[in-house]
Amino acid sequence: MISSIFEYNFLQNALMGALLSSLACGIIGPIIVEKRLVMMSGGIAHTAFGGIGLGYYLDVEPMYTALGFSLFSALSIAQIQRRSSVMPDVLIGMFWPLGMALGILFISFTPGYPPSMSTYLFGDILTVSRSDLWVMAVLDAMLLFISFSFFHLLQAYLFDEEFSNALGLPMVLAESLTYAMIALTVVVLIRVVGIILILALLCVPPALARLFRNDLPAIMGLSVILGAMLCLAGLALSYHYNLASGAAIVILSVTVYSLTQLVLRYFRLHLRNMHRNLDSAANSAHNIE
Amino acid sequence: MNEMIPAVSLQNVSAGYDNNPALENINLNIAAGSFTGIIGPNGGGKTTLLKVMLGLLEPWVGQVRILGQDPQENRRLVGYVPQAANINRRFPISVREVVSLARLAGKLPIFHRYSPADRNMVNYCLTRLDVLNLAERQIGQLSSGQWQRVLIARALAVEPVLLLLDEPTSGLDANASSMVYELLQELNKEITIVMVTHDTLAISAYVRDIACINHYLHYHGEPDISTDLIMQLYGCPVDLIAHGVPHRVLEEHGGRS
Numbered sequence: 248m249i250s251s252i253f254e255y256n257f258l259q260n261a262l263m264g265a266l267l268s269s270l271a272c273g274i275i276g277p278i279i280v281e282k283r284l285v286m287m288s289g290g291i292a293h294t295a296f297g298g299i300g301l302g303y304y305l306d307v308e309p310m311y312t313a314l315g316f317s318l319f320s321a322l323s324i325a326q327i328q329r330r331s332s333v334m335p336d337v338l339i340g341m342f343w344p345l346g347m348a349l350g351i352l353f354i355s356f357t358p359g360y361p362p363s364m365s366t367y368l369f370g371d372i373l374t375v376s377r378s379d380l381w382v383m384a385v386l387d388a389m390l391l392f393i394s395f396s397f398f399h400l401l402q403a404y405l406f407d408e409e410f411s412n413a414l415g416l417p418m419v420l421a422e423s424l425t426y427a428m429i430a431l432t433v434v435v436l437i438r439v440v441g442i443i444l445i446l447a448l449l450c451v452p453p454a455l456a457r458l459f460r461n462d463l464p465a466i467m468g469l470s471v472i473l474g475a476m477l478c479l480a481g482l483a484l485s486y487h488y489n490l491a492s493g494a495a496i497v498i499l500s501v502t503v504y505s506l507t508q509l510v511l512r513y514f515r516l517h518l519r520n521m522h523r524n525l526d527s528a529a530n531s532a533h534n535i536e
Numbered sequence: 537m538n539e540m541i542p543a544v545s546l547q548n549v550s551a552g553y554d555n556n557p558a559l560e561n562i563n564l565n566i567a568a569g570s571f572t573g574i575i576g577p578n579g580g581g582k583t584t585l586l587k588v589m590l591g592l593l594e595p596w597v598g599q600v601r602i603l604g605q606d607p608q609e610n611r612r613l614v615g616y617v618p619q620a621a622n623i624n625r626r627f628p629i630s631v632r633e634v635v636s637l638a639r640l641a642g643k644l645p646i647f648h649r650y651s652p653a654d655r656n657m658v659n660y661c662l663t664r665l666d667v668l669n670l671a672e673r674q675i676g677q678l679s680s681g682q683w684q685r686v687l688i689a690r691a692l693a694v695e696p697v698l699l700l701l702d703e704p705t706s707g708l709d710a711n712a713s714s715m716v717y718e719l720l721q722e723l724n725k726e727i728t729i730v731m732v733t734h735d736t737l738a739i740s741a742y743v744r745d746i747a748c749i750n751h752y753l754h755y756h757g758e759p760d761i762s763t764d765l766i767m768q769l770y771g772c773p774v775d776l777i778a779h780g781v782p783h784r785v786l787e788e789h790g791g792r793s
Contacts, residue, residue, distance in 0.1 A: 281627055332554075399645045403637050406627050409618060413590045414641040414694070415611030461628045461674040 251486075257373055258486070264375040264439050265478035267383040268448065271435040273471030274390050275428050276453040277463060282405050284429065285450060287324070290339040291426070292433045292445045294320040294346030299367050299437075300353030309367065310382050314434045320346060321430040325422050370441030370493030372482055379438050386431045393424055394467075401425065402463065439478065440493040448474065451500040455507060477503065541604045543568040543698050543728035544589060549598030551588050557596075558584040562753045566745070568603070568697075571724045573743035574732045580750040582732045586700050589730070590614050603697050611642040615691030617701040620684050625676045631686050632671040635661055638693035658693055665689040665719070681712030688719070699723065701731040705738065717742045 252258045279288045298316025302309030324342060328335060354361055366374060394401065403411040404421035412418050436445050456469035481496030488495075544566040552558040558581040566572050576582050587593040588600055591607035591614070600606070602613040615638075639654040650658075662668040665685040670678060678686065684704060691699055704720070705713040717738055720729055733739065739746060748754040 277628075281624075396647050397645070399637070399640060399648045402629070402633070403640060403645075406629055406634070406637065407618075407623055409592070409622075410616060410690075411637070411640075413592055413611070413614070413616045414638065415591075415608075416640055417644060457628070461676075462630060462633075463628050466628055 257375075260375045260377065260380060261372045261482055261486075261492075262479070263380050264372050264383065265482050266475055267380065267387050268436050268439040269452070269474030269478050270387050270471055271383075271390055271432045272448045273452055273469075273474045274394050274467055275432040276449045276470050276474070277456070277466045278401070278405060278425060279429060279449060280453045280457070281463070282425065284425070285446065286339050287335065288429045288433070288449055289446050290343040290346075291317055291321045291324070291429050292436075292442050293343045295430075295433050295437060296364075296367070296442055297346040297349035297353070299364070300350030300357075303357045303362055304353040308378070310379065310434060310437070313367075313437060314382075314386075314430070316346070317430040317433050318427060321426040322423060325426040329419070329422075366441070367437055368441050368443050369491055370437065370439050370444060372439045372478075372485070372492035372496075375438050383435045383438070386435045390428055390431055390435075393428055397421070397424055398464075405463075440496055444493045444497045447497040447500050448478075451504050452477065455504055458507065458511060541568065542566055542601075543570070543603055544730065545599075545601040545604075546588070547599045549588060549595045549600060551584055551593055551595040551598075553584075558751065559588070559595075559749070560751050562598070562749075564747060564753055564756060566728065566730060566747075568728055569724070570728055570745050571721070571743055572728075572730045572745040572747060573739050574730065574747050574749055575734070575739065576749040576754075582749050583702060585749055586616075586702055586730075586732060589698075589700060590616055612694055613697050615694045615696035615699045617687045617691045617699070617704055619702045619706065620680065620687055620704075621707060623687075625678075625683070627676075628674065630672050630674060631667060631678070632658065632662070634675060634686060635690045635693050638690045641694050657695065661689040661692045664692065679712075680707050681709075681715065684708060684712070684716055685719070688716070692723070696727065698728045698730065701729070703732055703734065705733070705735055713737070 252262065275288075279285055295313040295317040297320075298313035299309040301316060302312035305312065320342060324338060327333065327338060350364075354364070365371075400416060400421050401424065403414070403416050404418055404425065408418055411421075432449070433442075433445060436448060440448050452470035452474040453466060455473050456466045460466050460469055477500045478496055481499045482492060484490060484499065485492040485495040542565040544564065546562050546564045549562040549564075550557060550560050562585070574582050574585060584593065588595055589602065589607060591600075591611070594608070602610075605613060607613055635658050636650055636654065639650060639657065640648070659668065662671055665688055667682060667685050667689060670682060670686075675683065675686065688699075688701075688704070691701075699720075701720075705716055708716065713735065720731070721742055723729065731738070731743070733743075745757060747756045
């Protein structure tokens with residue numbers, strides 16, 4: 248595979264795509280996990296499908312319309328949540344299928360033979376184009392910029408909203424930034440893992456990182472690295488065994504997480520037993536004396 | 537010089553959520569330097585009162601002043617200690633970072649970095665609350681008593697003129713509780729303290745004034761009040777005795793004098 252990377256353009260693109268998407272999910276993943284916005288992000292991801300349908304209908308690049316659509320819906324959802332008493336769960340349960348339904352409608356209105364949606368639904372890292380990469384790179388840059396420049400504000404928002412409100416910090420701004428960042432991330436990840444599989448890439452790297460570190464910047468950094476490793480390994484699997492790339496990455500991620508948990512648990516048990524054995528050995532040695 | 541201006545002044549304040557009033561026509565002046573306990577039944581509006589003083593909740597009518605100023609305009613007036621249980625202790629953040637965030641008060645933090653003055657104040661507050669040695673710990677690794685002290689340190693890092701505490705000893709054992717109260721008593725030499733509490737021990741031993749809130753302000757003054765008033769406040773004196781809420785201790789306290 249290594250030599251093919253130099254030969255084939257599509258492999259170089261896939262590699263870049265994997266790295267760019269792990270950057271996005273490494274930054275935003277820990278944020279949504281700590282703020283318990285995982286399902287919310289799933290919902291925002293699915294509204295992007297409406298944007299993709301709209302892109303086909305208007306005959307423009309679906310990535311752009313998906314970006315507009317998911318940004319608009321993310322910010323409106325944040326607004327509705329602030330202004331009304333609808334339970335977040337119920338709200339998610341409505342806009343999630345609403346986005347999908349709009350996408351289906353737009354596609355059925357599109358003249359000619361209906362396009363295949365599976366690239367966007369399940370992702371296909373091996374067909375990522377140069378222009379896709381540019382979009383992803385620009386969005387990544389925006390994510391980096393927002394998270395660096397507003398780090399303390401975001402930290403205040405994520406940790407204790409009420410106290411931060413009392414400090415007079417602009418929590419509406421912080422919330423809007425967070426939701427906008429989720430929308431940007433969704434668009435970065437669409438081509439790699441697809442709308443339906445996005446959640447795994449958002450959850451697994453931060454959940455893994457959390458097992459080893461407990462400060463937010465370190466969790467973000469580690470998530471980027473772990474995300475990159477998972478995406479690249481998934482890409483290699485998908486290339487070698489001719490598997491769907493999104494599916495390969497997701498199955499690999501969840502498997503790695505489960506195995507890590509099992510290994511950690513085994514080690515903890517083992518360590519405890521070792522201590523116990525040492526103690527009893529020391530005791531019996533003492534008794535013999 | 538500021539002796540004449542009350543630390544907290546509420547005039548004809550009514551407030552609530554949606555269409556449900558929680559506080560009605562509250563007139564309350566809390567003198568600068570006092571240590572005031574707010575008591576009242578659950579759902580009686582105690583937390584709402586704190587939120588109004590904090591500027592988190594705009595009153596429907598009436599005026600709120602903290603040392604003569606509008607709490608929504610000057611965010612550095614009030615230090616807030618929320619109920620410890622309301623905060624996610626699993627959040628990946630260190631004690632030092634938690635206290636540092638208080639230094640953002642009233643700012644719009646873009647490309648924000650803490651100044652040396654901020655860092656000094658954070659260290660001072662951590663030392664004052666005797667948690668400096670825990671500064672780099674993740675907050676989940678603290679005991680309840682330590683966590684409570686971190687929350688007080690965070691409120692002090694705002695450099696407030698008034699400290700508002702919402703049940704600062706719930707979930708603490710007797711030892712940790714009295715440690716917190718003694719600390720508050722010490723802080724009270726410099727700063728006005730208002731504390732929502734259910735703790736009868738605190739009311740008899742540490743608090744110098746009490747305010748009884750149940751939608752209306754029923755009483756404000758020294759902590760030896762009549763059974764009649766408690767009855768009016770809580771509605772059901774039998775329940776009160778059974779559960780041992782303020783009135784029993786208060787009466788003993790009154791009876792002795």
